[in-house]
Amino acid sequence: MSNPPAPLSTWAQNVSPSPTIAVDTKAKALAAAGEDVCGFGAGEPDFDTPEHIKDACIAALRAGKTKYAPTPGIEPLRQAIVDRYAAEYGLKATTSQVIVSPGGKFNCYLGVIATCSPGDEVIVPAPYWVSYPEMVKLAGAVPKFVLADDRTGFRLTPQMVESAITPRTKLLILNSPSNPTGAVYTRAELEAIVAVALKHNLYILSDEMYEHLVYDGVKPTCVATLSKEAEVRTITVAGFSKTYAMTGWRIGTTLAPAPIAKAISELQSQMSSNVSTFAQYGALAALTEKEKTAAALKTMLAAFDRRRKYLHAELNKIPGITCQLAQGAFYLFPNITSFGLKDQDFCARLLEQEKVAAVPGSAFGAEGYLRLSYATSDEIIAKGVGRLAKFCAGLKR
Ligand SMILES: Cc1ncc(COP(=O)(O)O)c(C=O)c1O
Incomplete structure (x- = not known):
């Protein structure tokens, strides 16, 4: 036997x-x-998914957009992503800072493995999106959970973050609006938390997947826009899944300082290559056919x-x-x-x-x-x- x-x-x-x-x-x-x-x-x-987005994808497929594309995404889509960050948040970036990945989940994972080595610690605010701890562990890093329950509106205070930091801490994950609580941090709250991260020279993975799903006149905050210092340490993840009802399309985005973006693109080039080429044209329509x-x-x-x-x-x-x-x-x-x-x-x-x-x-x-x-x-x-x-x-x- x-x-x-x-x-x-x-x-x-x-x-x-x-x-x-x-x-x-x-x-x-x-x-x-x-x-x-x-x-x-x-x-x-x-x-x-809205019809005009589907139509653009179908047209791309029919036009033969069926080949490999550049790993970080087709240029017009990356440009449209740069343009929307400029229009929505006044953030100035270039396409070299943008990576389009197969789903926001993968953008998050690439952000973790681009910044964390085995043994590094990552601060994960709890309640957390279920995938963060697993991604951190798959990088060989160690998740450090900091619980903010309903007594603080499910939002961390700077003191809570400070007390979880050790010499091994490398990355702080933020997720506002939050899955699972729906909590949204104010700009001032994020400024105070980010100040702690900057003091300890941490990278920040800001998962802004739900940025457009906000109510009561609340404005989302793009963490990278808080200061120049924040911008050079922040990896911003967003995507198409939730905002445009495109979960099955598998398209997420990363905006990061150019050296980090380059590393993420290189990691992606060995792990998945580009997102389906014709699907990217659908995403492009979501950003460019603005009125629809x-x-x-x-x-x-x-x-x-x-x-x-x-x-x-x-x-x-x-x-x-x-x-x-x-x-x-x-x-x-x-x-x-x-x-x-x-x-x-x-x-x-x-x-x-x-x-x-x-x-x-x-x-x-x-x-x-x-x-x-x-x-x-x-x-x-x-x-x-x-x-x-x-x-x-x-x-x-
Ligand atoms: C907080 C958060 N980030 C990222 C994602 C990933 O989205 P997707 O991979 O579907 O683009 C999700 C999906 O559930 C989420 O809730």
């Missing part, structure tokens, strides 16, 4: 599968089996805002639940600690008894909460929150 195959690598053995994808997959499987599931798990808009894109975004934002307010009001009517009104992204992060159940058990029972899919806060490093995505229809939200109320009424407090 032959020997069993050798064990897989430590990377393969230590990586945790994405819990948000797991919840979504389970909910979709239940729905496929005929169950009437209310899914609050998915982190993707329920809208389709603005109209589509306005419709999506109005729907998200309406659902956000409704879900927030309904959640706070449920005895035992308290929920802050987040000002960004498409998530609410209610506190369920009064029920005295572990959040994973709460979610498992909620799915089993009421067919409502939610992600436990512990998946994001914050036990005692739920992440509810309102990027789903008004009908599902109304039905789902009704079932959640019924479920909570049956729990002891």
